[in-house]
Amino acid sequence: MNKPEIYLKNVTKKYLRQPAVENISFQLKGNGVYGVLGENGSGKTTLLKLIAGLLRPSSGTVKVMHRPVSRLSSKDIAYLSDADSLYSFQSAHQLIHFWEKVAPDFSKDKAFSMVRELNLDVNMKIKNLSKGNRARLKLVIALSRQVPVLVMDEPLSGLDPLVREDILKLIVMNADVEQQLLVLSTHEVSEVEAFLDHVIFMKDGKCILEENAEVLREQKGQSLVATMREVLA
Amino acid sequence: MGLTFDNNRPIYLQLMEYLYGQICRTDLKPGEKLPSVRELAVKVGVNPNTVSRTYMEMERKDIVVSKRGQGTFVTEDKTVIQELRQKIADDKIGDFILMMNQIGLKNEEILQLMEQKMASRKEEKE
Numbered sequence: 277m278n279k280p281e282i283y284l285k286n287v288t289k290k291y292l293r294q295p296a297v298e299n300i301s302f303q304l305k306g307n308g309v310y311g312v313l314g315e316n317g318s319g320k321t322t323l324l325k326l327i328a329g330l331l332r333p334s335s336g337t338v339k340v341m342h343r344p345v346s347r348l349s350s351k352d353i354a355y356l357s358d359a360d361s362l363y364s365f366q367s368a369h370q371l372i373h374f375w376e377k378v379a380p381d382f383s384k385d386k387a388f389s390m391v392r393e394l395n396l397d398v399n400m401k402i403k404n405l406s407k408g409n410r411a412r413l414k415l416v417i418a419l420s421r422q423v424p425v426l427v428m429d430e431p432l433s434g435l436d437p438l439v440r441e442d443i444l445k446l447i448v449m450n451a452d453v454e455q456q457l458l459v460l461s462t463h464e465v466s467e468v469e470a471f472l473d474h475v476i477f478m479k480d481g482k483c484i485l486e487e488n489a490e491v492l493r494e495q496k497g498q499s500l501v502a503t504m505r506e507v508l509a
Numbered sequence: 510m511g512l513t514f515d516n517n518r519p520i521y522l523q524l525m526e527y528l529y530g531q532i533c534r535t536d537l538k539p540g541e542k543l544p545s546v547r548e549l550a551v552k553v554g555v556n557p558n559t560v561s562r563t564y565m566e567m568e569r570k571d572i573v574v575s576k577r578g579q580g581t582f583v584t585e586d587k588t589v590i591q592e593l594r595q596k597i598a599d600d601k602i603g604d605f606i607l608m609m610n611q612i613g614l615k616n617e618e619i620l621q622l623m624e625q626k627m628a629s630r631k632e633e634k635e
Contacts, residue, residue, distance in 0.1 A: 309558070448550050448555075449551050470555040470556065471554075471556045493517065
């Protein structure tokens, strides 16, 4: 696997005339966990979709693995959507076999071993699964892809604290953070605090701070939550 | 395992202090293998890169040795561990005395208080 890299230069995205993301430039290089933090409506999802190639920027350049992103970039990127993205009529078993055909880098063994570990019933239809189990299954699919870049939009939203902890553990155990670059957005800052290598703070479509998490703690002597309160206020 | 982090300080430092504690108490014996990066990350609930950094720092200070393809091991050199224990104790006692002096206690008074406390209290583990 190549060394992961994401590069954004002067990226702006407007919905009609309303800017959602404005003039963002940064470069994420190498492996690690990157957290995109910000309030609702601050442009987190738009930013992640731009990185994943699901949206085209109104202006500016987005490059992943040294190439401008397009729909073809999906071979380098696994994207976990915020919305329900699974076919409700499939069972987990069918879903995994489906993905094995769709994504050449998909590891069926890894998916099945994760499903077994989570005690999910592979024959149950997805529409009959609980919300927590659907979220777990979605994550299993994203984590089973052997790609340099993983993009996760709100993997924790709408779940109870115990499930959230479980999901974070699943990510730590199965994402290869020594090889892969994982970008995730969330507003549960205190819960992901210990898991982030790097943070990107968003406000009103602008990136207001981008820094290594440990450096921030060292320099400011305060937690990311406190830093977030300070910079987003 | 109950390991809660103070999010105001770098996590790798706190993890290092925790492991130093284990090494000094010989819960991790000289020459013993440390848990793998991922294992420890899942156990204490942090990012594997943080654990790598902790191991790297500890290796730089010669407390642990990493062997290619095998993992990370506590040093077999007992004097290094003895020195580490001495250094942590020195630092903590230094801080403590400074603190006591700041609230106006003289050295003899500190000693007296310490003896009283020690007598009424059994040894505790971390």
